[in-house]
Amino acid sequence: MKVEWNGTVYEFDKSMTVLRLLERLSVNRESHLVVVNNKLVTEDSRLEKDDEVKLIRVISGG
């Protein structure tokens, strides 16, 4: 699967849950949303090899 995060695209071969992906990338659950194939998903969703995943950082402001 392709994972787009912070302007970089990461490739993963192995199927895993969203939660596992966030842990592998050390991404905080509270400050990110996960969109898979243009749909917002929960952390227990299973990611498959053809999925296009976007991690959206939600923190903003100064």
Next chain:
Amino acid sequence: MKCRVCGQAACISLKSYNTALCREDFVAFLEKRVLTTIQKYHLINETDRPIVAVSGGKDSLSLWYIMNKLGYPADGIYIDLGIEDYSSPSLTKIRNVADVLKRKVYVFPFREVFKKGIEELARTIRRPPCSACGTIKRYIMNRVCMDKGYNTLVTGHNLDDEAGALFGNILYWKDEYLWKKNLLLEGTEGHLSKKVKPLFLCSEREMAAYAILNNIDYIYEECPFSKNAKSLTYKSMLNKLEEASPGTKLQFIKGYLKQVKETERKESDFCTFCGYPTYGDMCNFCRMLERFHIDKTISFEEYDARDLDTQPEVMT
């Protein structure tokens, strides 16, 4: 995960509420939360004429959308700071939402008025860009209310903004700011508009999800001047606590609201040129205009989407 309400597949888990919701039920949940906040804290009355401070970000655009949907018709005000690759895309997204809502948006063209960018202006007056920006925004947003007949300025400050600011104020024991945060700040007739924050109890994650689920196209990029802001560090730290102990931010802010007492605004004079509250003869904004030899008449560009045939026009 299943939606707690309907049992369909959930699209978001809300650990601070120990629940998960599908698109329809999450949208209903968030809108109800905003409506309850407005009603419980008496933020907007039937006779009020509100205007939303829009930046192009998820919070202000979603708030603008929600208010109009909930039956609080509101126009928008945008301060165009002329920041390269940031201000122009933000304005495009604001106009897109104005088109959907069929509302008007006032635009203050900072670079055109001051003939320089915010960074150069801040350097000249020896202040950090965010500090100069804050002074200008507070003034212009109030000015549009006074000049165009709006009595309530609505801002998109969310739970994370407030929790982050409170955290910083406690860390450094900034007594002068500590008890000034609130959902409603009263105005002064003819001088200062009322300010309200209906997203006080809604998290950034919830607001981003709401924008995505309603196809509200917002600007993802940060303002380039906010990159190393302390408030972002405070928010990240609070999110680490939130991850380990869901509900922490909400408890922090709700606890604050229980403690906060009405603080009386210090009596101030009014600027002899524009009427804005100040402790001297002239307010900081008018002082800035005078320093740069700029006419004190403020004008706004106006984009009116109430009529599909209406083209953007410049009004003074």
